[in-house]
Amino acid sequence: MAASATAQRISAPSEEKSAITAMAFVADATAQSRLSADLFNMTLGKANIRDGSIDAALAVSEWPRDLDLLVVDLDEAADPVADAAALKTAVPGGCIVIGLGRINDVELYRDLMAVGFNDYLALPLGEGVMGRAAERALEVRGRGGAAMTPSGVALRGAKPRTLSVIGARGGVGATTTAIAIAAMLGNRLKEEVLLIDFDLHYGSLMLALDLEAIDALREALDRPDRIDALFIQQVAQKKAEYLYAIGAEEAPTGGFQARPRAANDFLRSVHRRFRWIVADVPRGDPVIQRQVIEASTDIMLIADLSLPGVRDAMRLQQMVHDVAPAAKLHLATGGLVDARRSAVKVADVERSLKRKVDCQIPADIPAALAAVNFGKPLPEAAPNSGIVKALRSFVAGLDAAGDEGRGEAPKATSLLARFAEGIKKGKK
Ligand SMILES: Nc1ncnc2c1ncn2[C@@H]1O[C@H](COP(=O)(O)OP(=O)(O)OP(=O)(O)O)[C@@H](O)[C@H]1O
Numbered sequence: 001m002a003a004s005a006t007a008q009r010i011s012a013p014s015e016e017k018s019a020i021t022a023m024a025f026v027a028d029a030t031a032q033s034r035l036s037a038d039l040f041n042m043t044l045g046k047a048n049i050r051d052g053s054i055d056a057a058l059a060v061s062e063w064p065r066d067l068d069l070l071v072v073d074l075d076e077a078a079d080p081v082a083d084a085a086a087l088k089t090a091v092p093g094g095c096i097v098i099g100l101g102r103i104n105d106v107e108l109y110r111d112l113m114a115v116g117f118n119d120y121l122a123l124p125l126g127e128g129v130m131g132r133a134a135e136r137a138l139e140v141r142g143r144g145g146a147a148m149t150p151s152g153v154a155l156r157g158a159k160p161r162t163l164s165v166i167g168a169r170g171g172v173g174a175t176t177t178a179i180a181i182a183a184m185l186g187n188r189l190k191e192e193v194l195l196i197d198f199d200l201h202y203g204s205l206m207l208a209l210d211l212e213a214i215d216a217l218r219e220a221l222d223r224p225d226r227i228d229a230l231f232i233q234q235v236a237q238k239k240a241e242y243l244y245a246i247g248a249e250e251a252p253t254g255g256f257q258a259r260p261r262a263a264n265d266f267l268r269s270v271h272r273r274f275r276w277i278v279a280d281v282p283r284g285d286p287v288i289q290r291q292v293i294e295a296s297t298d299i300m301l302i303a304d305l306s307l308p309g310v311r312d313a314m315r316l317q318q319m320v321h322d323v324a325p326a327a328k329l330h331l332a333t334g335g336l337v338d339a340r341r342s343a344v345k346v347a348d349v350e351r352s353l354k355r356k357v358d359c360q361i362p363a364d365i366p367a368a369l370a371a372v373n374f375g376k377p378l379p380e381a382a383p384n385s386g387i388v389k390a391l392r393s394f395v396a397g398l399d400a401a402g403d404e405g406r407g408e409a410p411k412a413t414s415l416l417a418r419f420a421e422g423i424k425k426g427k428k
């Protein structure tokens with residue numbers, strides 16, 4: 001039969017390699033049979049092909065840790081890129097993800113690659129197309145290519161990144177969000193991420209993680225020249241495999257005036273050990289606030305859906321614009337009021353700040369309570385919370401933006417070039 005002939009042709013190398021584990025969520029019956037034929041040899045006939053689309057894949061709560069290949073049908077997705085980004089954060093690090101769909105558009109392809117997909121194939125699938133795409137992606141992964149989900153090793157030489165999280169008002173969930181983002185980012189990149197609480201007097205980050213506050217942070221801000229690998233090893237406390245944190249608890253009476261560029265020098269030293277830093281930025285200390293924002297590559301501003309929230313978000317937006325014009329500003333809405341019951345709507349925030357809201361963090365009191373009770377990041381304490389769902393594509397977007405800073409040109413570029421060339425030729 002044609003199907004088994006295809007399978008034999010594309011899968012010759014599997015004789016010396018062991019079988020790969022593959023799953024697919026595909027709605028189109030013809031594509032399903034193409035897939036089972038194309039992947040037959042490389043999976044020894046064990047590809048798990050399910051009737052469904054990316055929605056069904058997003059509903060999977062636990063993925064096999066050794067999953068090598070995932071194929072998802074994006075055809076019915078209202079926002080395929082957001083769904084793709086969310087899916088990439090959920091699947092195991094080394095898993096190759098290939099999308100399928102009827103849209104044949106280079107923009108979509110580019111966006112999918114940017115969120116970490118390894119390939120995108122247009123339906124209907126030609127004979128052997130999926131097999132060749134899977135082999136190519138596996139080969140790139142085998143060579144440790146950039147198309148593979150980043151690991152600590154793959155990221156060496158990449159640009160340091162500091163994400164500052166700042167609430168427009170008190171209690172909007174800035175600390176909770178900073179911790180959640182750092183935890184999700186570390187797990188996603190398989191890379192150690194450092195959280196720093198820059199509120200030296202009243203910070204709550206260490207308390208939230210059930211870690212010990214230390215005096216050394218103030219010392220380090222005073223004398224950044226003293227920071228070396230040993231110092232960082234001693235003061236950065238490990239919370240999880242990929243999550244570290246530093247925070248202080250200075251006496252309320254102890255005044256502290258950071259010297260000029262203290263935060264910048266401190267962050268630069270710490271970046272020698274941690275590529276990614278997530279900073280919890282205080283609102284009450286304008287000096288340190290300005291310094292940390294100035295030194296950041298990314299800033300997340302969280303506004304609650306209240307009038308003062310919008311006013312202060314506008315003022316902070318202006319401040320970020322003035323002191324860190326090159327940084328990427330991400331706007332989020334949060335707070336403890338349900339968006340459906342708030343006087344101010346997300347659209348009002350967007351109108352006032354003249355930009356889109358990147359992330360709507362819902363109020364989820366049980367999830368926030370679980371995080372507090374367990375002293376753990378919210379994604380660990382309440383993985384199914386809407387808060388985690390809302391942050392997923394944001395975290396994936398952060399990581400995709402990091403690709404720009406890597407030393408090597410990502411392999412995706414050449415695939416993209418090939419794809420674009422194919423389209424041009426097709427048009428001639
Ligand atoms: N999305 C949320 N839904 C419900 N409760 C939340 C949410 N985010 C945080 N909380 C809870 O709200 C309280 C304040 O959260 P958090 O400390 O993160 O806010 P903050 O903006 O950092 O506050 P501060 O201004 O004091 O630094 C905590 O009790 C936290 O558990």
Ligand SMILES: [Mg+2]
Nearest residue numbers: 174175204280
């Ligand atoms: Mg806080």
